[in-house]
Amino acid sequence: MANAPSIPVWKKLDAGPVPTTTRRHPVVVVGAGPVGLTVALDLARYGHPVVVLGKFDFIAAGSKAICFSKRTLDIWGRLGVARPMIDKGVIWNVGKVFWGDATEPVYQFDMLPVKNQQHPGFINLQQYYAEDLLLAALKECPGADIRFGHDVTGLRQQSGQVELDVASGGSAYTLAAEYVIACDGNKSRIRDLMRLDFDGRVFEENFLIADIKIEESRPLERWFWFDPPFNRGQSALLHKQPDNVWRLDFQLGWNVDRQACTDPAFVDPLVRGMLGPDIRYAPEWYSVYTFQCRRMKRFVHDRVIFAGDSAHLVSPFGARGCNGGVADADNLVWKLDLILRGEAPATLLETYNDEAITTADENILNSSRSTDFLTPKTPASRALRDAVLSLARHHPFARPFVNSGRLSTPVSYPQSPLVTADVPGETWAGVAPGSPALDAPLGSGWLLDRLGGRFVLLTNGYRGEWPPGVDLVDLADEGTGAALAIERFDLTPGAACLLRPDQYVAARWRRPTRGAIEAALSRARGLV
Amino acid sequence: MTDALKTEPNILRPDEVYARLVGLHEGLSDEESHRASAALVLLLANHIGDEAVIFAAIAAARRQLRPGT
Numbered sequence: 001m002a003n004a005p006s007i008p009v010w011k012k013l014d015a016g017p018v019p020t021t022t023r024r025h026p027v028v029v030v031g032a033g034p035v036g037l038t039v040a041l042d043l044a045r046y047g048h049p050v051v052v053l054g055k056f057d058f059i060a061a062g063s064k065a066i067c068f069s070k071r072t073l074d075i076w077g078r079l080g081v082a083r084p085m086i087d088k089g090v091i092w093n094v095g096k097v098f099w100g101d102a103t104e105p106v107y108q109f110d111m112l113p114v115k116n117q118q119h120p121g122f123i124n125l126q127q128y129y130a131e132d133l134l135l136a137a138l139k140e141c142p143g144a145d146i147r148f149g150h151d152v153t154g155l156r157q158q159s160g161q162v163e164l165d166v167a168s169g170g171s172a173y174t175l176a177a178e179y180v181i182a183c184d185g186n187k188s189r190i191r192d193l194m195r196l197d198f199d200g201r202v203f204e205e206n207f208l209i210a211d212i213k214i215e216e217s218r219p220l221e222r223w224f225w226f227d228p229p230f231n232r233g234q235s236a237l238l239h240k241q242p243d244n245v246w247r248l249d250f251q252l253g254w255n256v257d258r259q260a261c262t263d264p265a266f267v268d269p270l271v272r273g274m275l276g277p278d279i280r281y282a283p284e285w286y287s288v289y290t291f292q293c294r295r296m297k298r299f300v301h302d303r304v305i306f307a308g309d310s311a312h313l314v315s316p317f318g319a320r321g322c323n324g325g326v327a328d329a330d331n332l333v334w335k336l337d338l339i340l341r342g343e344a345p346a347t348l349l350e351t352y353n354d355e356a357i358t359t360a361d362e363n364i365l366n367s368s369r370s371t372d373f374l375t376p377k378t379p380a381s382r383a384l385r386d387a388v389l390s391l392a393r394h395h396p397f398a399r400p401f402v403n404s405g406r407l408s409t410p411v412s413y414p415q416s417p418l419v420t421a422d423v424p425g426e427t428w429a430g431v432a433p434g435s436p437a438l439d440a441p442l443g444s445g446w447l448l449d450r451l452g453g454r455f456v457l458l459t460n461g462y463r464g465e466w467p468p469g470v471d472l473v474d475l476a477d478e479g480t481g482a483a484l485a486i487e488r489f490d491l492t493p494g495a496a497c498l499l500r501p502d503q504y505v506a507a508r509w510r511r512p513t514r515g516a517i518e519a520a521l522s523r524a525r526g527l528v
Numbered sequence: 529m530t531d532a533l534k535t536e537p538n539i540l541r542p543d544e545v546y547a548r549l550v551g552l553h554e555g556l557s558d559e560e561s562h563r564a565s566a567a568l569v570l571l572l573a574n575h576i577g578d579e580a581v582i583f584a585a586i587a588a589a590r591r592q593l594r595p596g597t
């Protein structure tokens with residue numbers, strides 16, 4: 001497919017050739033956005049051949065995600081791509097909240113609550129850089145068959161496989177797959193072809209997203225305004241990106257002329273209102289964004305599995321869109337790996353459906369609450385909101401109520417059927433079953449790097465046996481270099497916890513036995 | 529739920545406290561009054577801290593206007 005006229009091109013890619021032979025592929029990923037690329041990279045690194053179909057033959061420019069969370073970086077770290085993202089990205093730790101005409105912030109906050117982890121709390125990076133780095137890593141994988149300019153136009157689920165119709169450069173072909181991962185974004189063609197639901201609400205709210213280039217240096221901080229003089233009654237956000245690009249985000253209200261709002265003559269007074277009358281800047285990209293909060297009822301439909309924006313959409317407050325989608329990829333791929341290897345039943349996918357929906361619901365809940373705080377719907381809710389903001393100036397208690405977006409954090413699944421509950425009577429601090437591992441320094445490196453994407457028994461000197469399929473990481477071997485890791489998992493001498501390949505804790509014991517480890521492993525593989 | 533919330537008399541000088549509650553709004557516009565009430569609720573809610581008590585109070589406040597919701 002040629003360039004879509006309305007989408008700006010950041011980097012042209014070679015269109016993949018149309019295949020001449022037909023064969024059945026274990027997995028086809030539809031969509032080459034950040035989620036599809038993460039799914040494909042993870043699968044390829046497990047050694048599976050994977051076909052990736054992307055509708056366009058370019059990486060798009062324009063304004064999309066900029067904030068990537070520590071959890072996303074931990075996942076991309078497992079896939080070997082976090083380092084270049086962080087090197088290119090902008091790290092910020094301070095947020096300031098302004099209200100009304102005051103030039104002093106109502107309060108400011110420090111972002112990273114947990115120190116001594118390899119990855120920062122957040123980085124800001126244009127989505128096209130993230131996609132480009134994921135793609136570069138994927139190209140290095142022998143099993144990856146990447147086809148840009150290949151547009152999926154039809155789909156049939158048959159016994160034991162899925163057939164896709166694909167259009168590319170004027171020709172068409174059919175492709176068969178054991179599993180199709182639909183990462184084809186919010187307007188998902190696959191979802192439409194399967195006539196599946198996409199429930200939720202579209203908020204009557206528009207935002208002007210102005211990415212501009214500024215040469216002068218400014219503090220690396222996230223600034224948020226409630227009701228500023230330059231955008232009365234609305235909110236605004238200022239955030240740094242690499243290459244001296246800044247994201248300015250202006251709430252517009254509803255019933256706006258979207259076309260007129262991206263006119264430079266409309267944008268310029270807003271930019272100068274925010275940054276001062278003398279600011280020198282060059283526009284990068286202006287767009288108007290109307291957001292929605294919705295999700296599919298189910299993400300798993302037999303052999304077609306939805307991940308990312310195709311499955312769920314949230315408001316941008318909290319940076320939960322792409323980060324939520326990367327969490328889907330992380331949750332899905334190790335399960336698919338085990339199924340393809342015949343080490344887990346296909347029903348394990350049902351736990352992807354459960355866990356990914358838990359994450360999506362938490363993201364939707366959080367972003368809906370942020371929206372309600374940002375845009376009070378009634379005089380009473382406005383009074384509450386304004387009372388919070390005016391109290392926050394002098395009273396620390398009011399500051400936690402201020403909601404300018406609750407930044408994406410990983411979701412725990414203590415209720416998941418894959419989790420083994422703690423032994424009754426044992427008391428524990430530390431990362432609980434159903435929660436993701438917390439990084440910590442380990443020797444001269446980092447704990448998460450040592451865990452990798454496999455089942456690990458993380459212990460502090462357990463001397464007994466453990467079942468095959470589990471690798472041991474013994475913190476007792478590390479001497480003083482493991483003190484913080486031991487503390488974060490509350491591993492008393494002899495204690496151990498079992499980690500899933502996505503580095504979530506599956507079970508833990510003060511006194512592990514081979515039998516108990518084996519039972520927890522079976523449970524985590526969906527065998528019981 | 530309501531068990532958590534004290535609904536028996538608990539204030540020594542009710543007239544004094546009531547007068548102060550009314551006094552909060554003296555000279556305020558309707559909008560300011562709304563905000564003053566909201567601020568008072570937030571301050572007291574934080575002081576109480578116990579979610580069960582706060583939720584029971586919210587339920588009781590709503591019930592006297594719309595029973596059953």
Ligand SMILES: Cc1cc2nc3c(=O)[nH]c(=O)nc-3n(C[C@H](O)[C@H](O)[C@H](O)COP(=O)(O)OP(=O)(O)OC[C@H]3O[C@@H](n4cnc5c(N)ncnc54)[C@H](O)[C@@H]3O)c2cc1C
Pocket residue numbers: 030031032033034035036053054055056063064065066067068127150151152153183184185186188189190209289307308309310316319320321322323324325
């Ligand atoms: C202004 C803005 C700011 C945002 N900020 C953030 C943020 O700071 N942090 C955050 O986490 N999220 C943010 N988001 C959300 C984030 O951009 C999305 O959640 C993310 O792009 C979703 O990735 P995805 O891979 O699921 O889908 P997409 O990025 O939409 O990718 C879908 C892919 O599927 C391909 N495709 C579509 N149809 C077909 C077809 N028929 N055949 C083949 N290929 C097809 C497309 O070409 C594309 O490559 C923001 C979004 C916007 C608009």
